[in-house]
Amino acid sequence: MESFSMSLNDEQRTIQEWVHGFAVSAMRPIAHEWDEREETPWSFIRAAADTGIYSFDFFANAYADPTGLTLMVALEELAWGDAGLCMSIMGSTLAVAGLLAAGTPEQQMEWIPACFGTPSDPQVAAFCVSEADAGSDVSSLRTRAGYDEATDEWVLDGTKTWITNGGIAAVHVVVATVDPSLGSRGQASFVVPAGTPGLRMGRKFQKMGIRASHTAEVVLEGCRVPGHLLLGGKEQLDERFARAREGVRSSQQAAMATFELSRPAVGAQALGIARAAYEYALDHAKERVQFGRPIIENQSIAFALADMAISIESARLLVWRAAWMAAQRLPFTKGEGSMAKLAASEAAVSVTDKAIQIVGGFGYTRDCPVEQWHRDAKIYTIFEGTSEIQRLIIARSISGLKIR
Numbered sequence: 001m002e003s004f005s006m007s008l009n010d011e012q013r014t015i016q017e018w019v020h021g022f023a024v025s026a027m028r029p030i031a032h033e034w035d036e037r038e039e040t041p042w043s044f045i046r047a048a049a050d051t052g053i054y055s056f057d058f059f060a061n062a063y064a065d066p067t068g069l070t071l072m073v074a075l076e077e078l079a080w081g082d083a084g085l086c087m088s089i090m091g092s093t094l095a096v097a098g099l100l101a102a103g104t105p106e107q108q109m110e111w112i113p114a115c116f117g118t119p120s121d122p123q124v125a126a127f128c129v130s131e132a133d134a135g136s137d138v139s140s141l142r143t144r145a146g147y148d149e150a151t152d153e154w155v156l157d158g159t160k161t162w163i164t165n166g167g168i169a170a171v172h173v174v175v176a177t178v179d180p181s182l183g184s185r186g187q188a189s190f191v192v193p194a195g196t197p198g199l200r201m202g203r204k205f206q207k208m209g210i211r212a213s214h215t216a217e218v219v220l221e222g223c224r225v226p227g228h229l230l231l232g233g234k235e236q237l238d239e240r241f242a243r244a245r246e247g248v249r250s251s252q253q254a255a256m257a258t259f260e261l262s263r264p265a266v267g268a269q270a271l272g273i274a275r276a277a278y279e280y281a282l283d284h285a286k287e288r289v290q291f292g293r294p295i296i297e298n299q300s301i302a303f304a305l306a307d308m309a310i311s312i313e314s315a316r317l318l319v320w321r322a323a324w325m326a327a328q329r330l331p332f333t334k335g336e337g338s339m340a341k342l343a344a345s346e347a348a349v350s351v352t353d354k355a356i357q358i359v360g361g362f363g364y365t366r367d368c369p370v371e372q373w374h375r376d377a378k379i380y381t382i383f384e385g386t387s388e389i390q391r392l393i394i395a396r397s398i399s400g401l402k403i404r
């Protein structure tokens, strides 16, 4: 087991400085423009791929870090640069987490690199779980996957909603119900490559924040994928279902296992937004003079900044701990992944709110980045499990009871 350290090692610090430099030079200057345009920022995605920040190699190296912190550090810097642009590249990693959670080693080798494309031809990927009637309640998915034995193909039918990169992705990882009588244990994940007949983008959503990130419906109509695109393979699925029918408690459902893996990473992004707003508000409070003195000399402003700093620093400790535990393959026995995501996302909302208050009227205008950061922060308490669902997971973990 890698021992715990409170300081980053030389390699992690180098990566932090490199990604921070990219955020300063390639993200901050275009953040406002892409927020207003609300389109997929392909020129930015290409720039990120060109520098190597958006690539399979970068992800694989960061993922291989035995302390688990490299990816957290990089994500915090990218979201500090701009959360929407960050999501336009890092949204793909949710599909990667889906492949890591359910795929065989061969499937992972084939499909994880495809989620990123190549430096000269970058691609994005999507993880498709949510449906109109199945948001927090992922056990009630209506999308069906039926097996056609004659052709060894799976046939997918249903509509996924609010999907990051939905319909524009090179790789869609789709979670569907195979055996409805088994509830969430009757689900399986499938790779649906771009261009598969029967897969199309539905409505594209207009959002409050992270507007450079594409969010849309994914419609599957008689969408046929070859048998080898069932993640984990048919034999494993049949065995899993047989155990479920006998009432044997199995490991988590595919969607939940994926979210457990990705929660510290979501928290790291929320931290980046919070830190951006805190730094801006701190600078502003030192410069802005009212009643003949900088506003920071008033305790109400200085204490607000102190509270902002505390919530960021404490959330970062939870994010780093959860990432470290995940890298050590230690189980989250107290909902540690949920604690990290919850603390960081709620810190982002409250810190950006306080930052607007400290900046005052200018902070409420679109000329000021804290206005956008507050809009961007809000999604972090909603996607990949709302704050209420995180509390539910933590409460169930610490009590051992089926809290509702």
Ligand SMILES: Cc1cc2nc3c(=O)[nH]c(=O)nc-3n(C[C@H](O)[C@H](O)[C@H](O)COP(=O)(O)OP(=O)(O)OC[C@H]3O[C@@H](n4cnc5c(N)ncnc54)[C@H](O)[C@@H]3O)c2cc1C
Pocket (backbone or CB within 6 Å): 094, 126, 127, 128, 129, 130, 132, 134, 135, 136, 137, 161, 162, 163, 164, 165, 207, 215, 379, 382, 383, 384, 385, 386, 387, 388, 389, 392, 404
């Ligand atoms: C920008 C964006 C990107 C997204 N990207 C993806 C993606 O890539 N892939 C994907 O699959 N999904 C994605 N989602 C969907 C997201 O994960 C869901 O919106 C989220 O899980 C919540 O589901 P819901 O919106 O249906 O809300 P609901 O489940 O309807 O919840 C509404 C409210 O009820 C509360 N609630 C529900 N159940 C309980 C309970 N048991 N106890 C207490 N409170 C409860 C919730 O906390 C919430 O406050 C995305 C959403 C957005 C907005």
